[in-house]
Amino acid sequence: MTIEQTQPAAENTPRWIEGVLIETKIIDTDDGARTLTEPAAIKIENGTFTEIRFGASAPSDAHTRMDADGMLMLPSLRDTHVHLDKTFYGGPWRAPIPGRHWLAEEERLLPEMSENIPIRSNAILDLLISNGTTEVVAHCNVDHVIGTRNVERLLQVVRSRDDVDTAVVAYPQHGLQGGKIKPLLADALRAGASVIGGLDPGSRERDVDRTLDTIFDLAVEYDVGVDLHLHDPGTLGLFELDRVIDYTLQAGRQGRVSLSNANALANADAPTVRAMAERLAENRIGIGTTIGVGGSVIPISALSAAGVEVSLGSDSITDILTPFGQGDILEQVWMLAQRFGWSDERRLAQALLYGAGEPARWSADGRRAWPAVGDAADFLLVRASCTAEAVARRADRCHVFHRGRQVCGPTTETR
Ligand SMILES: [Zn+2]
Structure with missing residues (x-):
């Protein structure tokens, strides 16, 4: 040029x-x-x-x-699920250690990773931008180890940059711990996090309604969006999805709730997916997913056809869980097209919808x-x-x- x-x-x-x-x-x-x-x-x-x-x-x-x-002009990309605050990217190379319980390992490493936020989150944002992403949703730990420090540090970083729009999600990765973490989440929202996160209300929190009560209470009180990590498979995961939709409706949060992963949809039968997709679309609840090599994948075409907004996220980029994240949403689109066999002109072209x-x-x-x-x-x-x-x-x-x-x-x- x-x-x-x-x-x-x-x-x-x-x-x-x-x-x-x-x-x-x-x-x-x-x-x-x-x-x-x-x-x-x-x-x-x-x-x-x-x-x-x-x-x-x-x-x-x-x-x-x-x-x-x-050159061809394309709309820029968006990454709707990435963890900027607990990454090895931008620091010395480190591979995950097999056999270690990753949450315990994260607890041990959180103080060190938190110190590195200014360098490493900027490094990931640079990586994402270089790959064409200018809109980011960043889930950021709020927990018993680092309190709201990660949110505060990450907000400082994202506020210092005018080359990317980043929404920070206050994310209780280590659970609500019987309500102990709720005041910290409130502090994070007051500090400027614009979305309240959450995690597996069944398997992790062991009380679906109490968890959703807490999260939606905070969403209404601080007038913020909701973005929940839902990994639970099978009937438990489907029940959680149903309850999230109920809460969205009751709290009047239509159009302001997203789900990260929603893995239960990956193995659900077609009538179940159809019914769930209709309810999700009615309440304008979007789903952000990450495409990997192998593993199950949610039925993106069926969800999309019903009107559910499906987007793509990097999730982990070189951290305790995986060394493989590339921070490249176009690569995610490319993998998506391969996973579903979208190899003709129209479907390849349409695939960019999920990335842009x-x-x-x-x-x-x-x-x-x-x-x-x-x-x-x-x-x-x-x-x-x-x-x-x-x-x-x-x-x-x-x-x-x-x-x-x-x-x-x-x-x-x-x-
Ligand atoms: Zn995540």
Whole structure:
């Protein structure tokens, strides 16, 4: 990419990106589906797209112009489940130790990991951004070992950065401990965590309703969202899901509740999934999942078809549990497409929805509404001819933009 500019640009100076490829439609041909693109010039002002000229260049008097050299524009990615506060990433290499009880190991290491938050959480955020993510949901421990220290330290980090939007979840990884942790969670929400978390109300907390009472009480009192880790399989997990939906309804929290994992759906039969998906969609409860090699996977197509918003998260990146997290949501999309055998043009293109959210949605007639004037200018420039290729080939994210500003890439804007 080359940047030309006649004089230094102020933060809110309109800028044009020209020579960018924008997808317009997926069509059927005798040779299968094909994605059509058009070159365009796009104007960015105050963090949003304000003009799109198809088949044209930027106006000759444009103050700042960037030549994208035929790169494809994609919506930027979001990571809806990652732990930034207890990672080895950004520090010396350390592999998990087999045979050790991981929660006891975490208790032992928490003080040390907490000290490292400023360096390591920034390192992970840099990694996520370099892979095209500009929106993050970070679950952060609140527990009997470190109290609210991790939340306070992580909030300091995320507030210092304007290249990524990060929501911090107050997450009781070691349980509510009979109510002992509730005041700490309240402190974390007062400090600025914007979501209340929770963990396996059946197997871990051993009292589903008392756990959900506590969590939804806090959500209502502090007017925050809810994001629960649900790992329990089988009928216990399905019961927990049902109760979370009941509580969402009773507390009037529709549209503000998410589930991380929801593993019980992975092995449920089709009628059960359908019924649960309808209730989840009715109450606008989303699910964030992580795709790995092997293991079961939730029925994403059925959930999505029923209207449940499904998203992807990195979860662990090089920590006590796993050394394998790459912090790359496009890789998660790529794995998802492989797990479900989505190898044709349309389904590869549609797969990006799970990594980038609504901007990546294709309509039933093969059109995409993004980018449009008024949309936030959060986008990537990649070397690919279309989304399907970008997903299948895990295209390099050459340039990453957040609110109209380049936050990663070899050429930064000069001012
Ligand atoms: Zn997690």
